[in-house]
Protein backbone atom coordinates (compact mmCIF):
# COMPACT_ATOMS: atom_id res chain seq x y z
CA UNK A 629 0.00 0.00 0.00
CA UNK A 630 1.36 3.43 -0.81
CA UNK A 631 1.90 5.94 1.96
CA UNK A 632 -0.39 8.90 2.38
CA UNK A 633 0.15 12.15 4.23
CA UNK A 634 -2.58 14.48 5.36
CA UNK A 635 -1.39 17.99 6.26
CA UNK A 636 -3.74 19.93 8.51
CA UNK A 637 -2.85 23.55 9.22
CA UNK A 638 -4.78 26.30 10.91
CA UNK A 639 -4.88 28.73 13.82
CA UNK A 640 -4.84 27.82 17.49
CA UNK A 641 -8.11 26.51 18.89
CA UNK A 642 -9.70 25.42 15.61
CA UNK A 643 -9.97 21.92 17.10
CA UNK A 644 -7.10 20.72 14.95
CA UNK A 645 -5.60 18.23 17.35
CA UNK A 646 -8.86 16.59 18.44
CA UNK A 647 -10.14 16.39 14.87
CA UNK A 648 -6.81 15.34 13.37
CA UNK A 649 -6.35 12.59 15.97
CA UNK A 650 -9.77 11.11 15.13
CA UNK A 651 -9.17 11.41 11.39
CA UNK A 652 -5.82 9.60 11.82
CA UNK A 653 -7.55 6.84 13.78
CA UNK A 654 -10.19 6.39 11.08
CA UNK A 655 -7.57 6.29 8.34
CA UNK A 656 -5.15 4.07 10.29
CA UNK A 657 -2.40 6.70 10.13
CA UNK A 658 0.08 7.95 12.72
CA UNK A 659 -1.09 11.25 14.19
CA UNK A 660 1.59 13.89 14.69
CA UNK A 661 0.81 17.05 16.66
CA UNK A 662 3.71 19.31 15.67
CA UNK A 663 2.62 22.10 18.04
CA UNK A 664 3.61 19.76 20.89
CA UNK A 665 7.16 19.71 19.53
CA UNK A 666 7.39 23.52 19.60
CA UNK A 667 5.81 23.52 23.04
CA UNK A 668 8.55 21.19 24.30
CA UNK A 669 11.23 23.60 23.08
CA UNK A 670 9.28 26.49 24.68
CA UNK A 671 9.15 24.63 27.99
CA UNK A 672 12.88 24.07 27.93
CA UNK A 673 13.57 27.76 27.21
CA UNK A 674 11.33 28.72 30.12
CA UNK A 675 13.00 26.25 32.49
CA UNK A 676 16.41 27.55 31.54
CA UNK A 677 15.34 31.14 32.15
CA UNK A 678 15.95 32.13 28.52
CA UNK A 679 13.93 34.88 26.86
CA UNK A 680 11.98 32.79 24.30
CA UNK A 681 12.03 35.67 21.82
CA UNK A 682 15.80 36.04 21.97
CA UNK A 683 17.58 33.96 19.36
CA UNK A 684 20.94 34.41 21.09
CA UNK A 685 19.55 32.91 24.29
CA UNK A 686 17.48 30.10 22.76
CA UNK A 687 19.80 28.77 20.05
CA UNK A 688 22.58 27.54 22.41
CA UNK A 689 19.92 25.51 24.24
CA UNK A 690 19.18 23.47 21.11
CA UNK A 691 22.53 21.71 21.43
CA UNK A 692 21.62 20.24 24.80
CA UNK A 693 18.02 19.52 23.91
CA UNK A 694 16.63 16.16 22.83
CA UNK A 695 12.98 16.15 21.80
CA UNK A 696 11.26 12.83 21.24
CA UNK A 697 7.74 11.80 20.44
CA UNK A 698 6.15 8.47 21.21
CA UNK A 699 2.62 7.20 20.86
CA UNK A 700 1.97 5.03 23.91
CA UNK A 701 -0.58 2.33 24.74
CA UNK A 702 -3.08 5.00 25.86
CA UNK A 703 -3.08 6.19 22.21
CA UNK A 704 -1.74 9.59 23.29
CA UNK A 705 1.28 11.26 21.76
CA UNK A 706 3.72 11.68 24.62
CA UNK A 707 6.49 14.25 24.41
CA UNK A 708 9.88 13.65 25.97
CA UNK A 709 12.31 16.39 26.86
CA UNK A 710 15.75 14.93 27.47
CA UNK A 711 14.03 11.70 28.48
CA UNK A 712 11.43 13.28 30.80
CA UNK A 713 7.74 12.89 29.94
CA UNK A 714 6.46 16.49 29.66
CA UNK A 715 3.12 15.71 27.98
CA UNK A 716 1.07 17.47 30.69
CA UNK A 717 3.43 20.39 31.39
CA UNK A 718 3.46 21.61 27.79
CA UNK A 719 -0.30 22.35 27.90
CA UNK A 720 0.02 25.22 30.39
CA UNK A 721 -1.11 28.61 28.93
CA UNK A 722 2.30 30.05 29.78
CA UNK A 723 3.89 27.47 27.49
CA UNK A 724 1.57 28.49 24.61
CA UNK A 725 3.19 31.91 24.62
CA UNK A 726 6.72 30.51 24.90
CA UNK A 727 6.06 28.04 22.08
CA UNK A 728 4.75 30.80 19.86
CA UNK A 729 7.87 32.91 20.60
CA UNK A 730 10.44 30.16 19.98
CA UNK A 731 8.58 29.04 16.84
CA UNK A 732 9.31 32.44 15.28
CA UNK A 733 13.08 31.81 15.47
CA UNK A 734 14.49 30.41 12.18
CA UNK A 735 17.12 28.13 13.83
CA UNK A 736 14.39 26.53 15.96
CA UNK A 737 12.30 25.78 12.87
CA UNK A 738 15.31 24.39 11.02
CA UNK A 739 16.20 22.23 14.02
CA UNK A 740 12.71 20.67 14.05
CA UNK A 741 12.15 20.37 10.30
CA UNK A 742 14.03 17.11 9.68
CA UNK A 743 12.45 15.47 12.68
CA UNK A 744 8.98 16.23 11.31
CA UNK A 745 9.81 15.11 7.76
CA UNK A 746 11.39 11.91 9.01
CA UNK A 747 8.16 10.95 10.77
CA UNK A 748 6.29 11.03 7.45
CA UNK A 749 8.98 9.27 5.40
CA UNK A 750 8.21 5.69 6.39
CA UNK A 751 4.62 5.87 7.61
CA UNK A 752 1.26 7.27 6.60
CA UNK A 753 0.60 10.32 8.75
CA UNK A 754 -1.94 12.92 9.65
CA UNK A 755 0.19 15.86 10.75
CA UNK A 756 -1.17 19.08 12.18
CA UNK A 757 0.52 22.42 12.68
CA UNK A 758 0.92 25.81 11.01
CA UNK A 759 3.27 25.14 8.09
CA UNK A 760 2.79 21.46 7.29
CA UNK A 761 1.24 21.98 3.84
CA UNK A 762 3.46 24.95 3.00
CA UNK A 763 6.89 23.91 4.34
CA UNK A 764 7.15 20.54 6.10
CA UNK A 765 5.25 18.35 3.63
CA UNK A 766 4.80 20.40 0.45
CA UNK A 767 3.93 17.19 -1.44
CA UNK A 768 1.34 15.97 1.06
CA UNK A 769 -1.39 13.79 -0.45
CA UNK A 770 -4.11 16.03 0.99
CA UNK A 771 -3.81 19.51 2.50
CA UNK A 772 -6.49 21.01 4.68
CA UNK A 773 -6.65 24.47 6.22
CA UNK A 774 -8.84 24.09 9.28
CA UNK A 775 -10.24 27.20 10.86
CA UNK A 776 -13.10 28.76 12.83
CA UNK A 777 -13.88 32.34 13.86
CA UNK A 778 -11.72 33.79 16.70
CA UNK A 779 -14.84 34.09 18.92
CA UNK A 780 -15.79 30.45 18.45
CA UNK A 781 -12.20 29.32 19.04
CA UNK A 782 -11.87 31.47 22.17
CA UNK A 783 -15.16 30.13 23.55
CA UNK A 784 -14.02 26.52 23.01
CA UNK A 785 -10.67 27.19 24.64
CA UNK A 786 -12.22 29.10 27.53
CA UNK A 787 -14.54 26.16 28.31
CA UNK A 788 -11.61 23.75 28.12
CA UNK A 789 -9.50 25.88 30.49
CA UNK A 790 -12.39 26.36 32.87
CA UNK A 791 -12.83 22.59 33.14
CA UNK A 792 -9.19 22.39 34.16
CA UNK A 793 -9.82 24.94 36.91
CA UNK A 794 -8.25 27.91 35.10
CA UNK A 795 -9.90 31.23 36.03
CA UNK A 796 -9.04 33.34 32.95
CA UNK A 797 -12.08 35.25 31.62
CA UNK A 798 -13.51 34.72 28.11
CA UNK A 799 -12.27 38.21 27.15
CA UNK A 800 -8.73 37.35 28.24
CA UNK A 801 -8.81 34.10 26.29
CA UNK A 802 -10.17 35.90 23.20
CA UNK A 803 -7.42 38.51 23.45
CA UNK A 804 -4.87 35.71 23.68
CA UNK A 805 -6.33 33.92 20.63
CA UNK A 806 -6.25 37.12 18.55
CA UNK A 807 -2.70 37.94 19.65
CA UNK A 808 -1.47 34.43 18.87
CA UNK A 809 -3.17 34.46 15.43
CA UNK A 810 -1.42 37.72 14.72
CA UNK A 811 1.98 36.48 15.90
CA UNK A 812 1.72 33.14 14.07
CA UNK A 813 0.63 34.71 10.77
CA UNK A 814 2.99 37.72 10.80
CA UNK A 815 6.28 36.10 11.66
CA UNK A 816 8.94 36.32 8.98
CA UNK A 817 9.54 32.59 8.68
CA UNK A 818 6.92 29.95 7.82
CA UNK A 819 3.96 32.15 8.79
CA UNK A 820 0.57 30.56 9.21
CA UNK A 821 -1.14 30.70 5.83
CA UNK A 822 -3.29 28.49 3.67
CA UNK A 823 -1.30 26.58 1.03
CA UNK A 824 -2.54 27.30 -2.49
CA UNK A 825 -3.57 23.68 -2.95
CA UNK A 826 -5.18 23.30 0.49
CA UNK A 827 -8.91 22.83 1.00
CA UNK A 828 -10.48 25.33 3.42
CA UNK A 829 -12.55 23.74 6.20
CA UNK A 830 -14.40 26.19 8.48
CA UNK A 831 -15.79 24.52 11.61
CA UNK A 832 -17.42 27.61 13.20
CA UNK A 833 -20.88 26.14 12.68
CA UNK A 834 -19.97 22.47 13.08
CA UNK A 835 -19.73 20.23 16.10
CA UNK A 836 -16.88 17.79 16.59
CA UNK A 837 -18.51 14.84 14.84
CA UNK A 838 -19.51 16.98 11.84
CA UNK A 839 -15.99 18.41 11.62
CA UNK A 840 -14.46 14.92 11.58
CA UNK A 841 -16.86 13.82 8.84
CA UNK A 842 -16.07 16.91 6.79
CA UNK A 843 -12.35 16.15 6.92
CA UNK A 844 -12.79 12.46 6.17
CA UNK A 845 -14.87 13.40 3.12
CA UNK A 846 -12.19 15.81 1.93
CA UNK A 847 -9.51 13.13 2.32
CA UNK A 848 -11.57 10.47 0.53
CA UNK A 849 -12.30 12.79 -2.38
CA UNK A 850 -8.64 13.64 -2.92
CA UNK A 851 -6.79 10.54 -1.90
Ligand code: DC
Nearest residue numbers: 662663664666727728731757758759
Ligand atom coordinates in the same frame (compact mmCIF):
# COMPACT_ATOMS: atom_id res chain seq x y z
O1 DC B 1 -0.89 24.16 17.98
P1 DC B 1 -0.24 24.62 19.25
O2 DC B 1 -1.00 25.71 19.92
O3 DC B 1 0.07 23.49 20.18
O4 DC B 1 1.18 25.24 18.80
C1 DC B 1 2.04 25.89 19.70
C2 DC B 1 2.84 26.97 18.96
O5 DC B 1 3.75 26.37 18.06
C3 DC B 1 1.99 27.95 18.14
O6 DC B 1 1.99 29.23 18.70
C4 DC B 1 2.63 27.99 16.79
C5 DC B 1 3.77 27.05 16.82
N1 DC B 1 3.73 26.08 15.75
C6 DC B 1 4.40 26.37 14.59
O7 DC B 1 4.95 27.46 14.48
N2 DC B 1 4.46 25.48 13.58
C7 DC B 1 3.83 24.31 13.68
N3 DC B 1 3.90 23.42 12.67
C8 DC B 1 3.11 23.98 14.86
C9 DC B 1 3.07 24.90 15.88
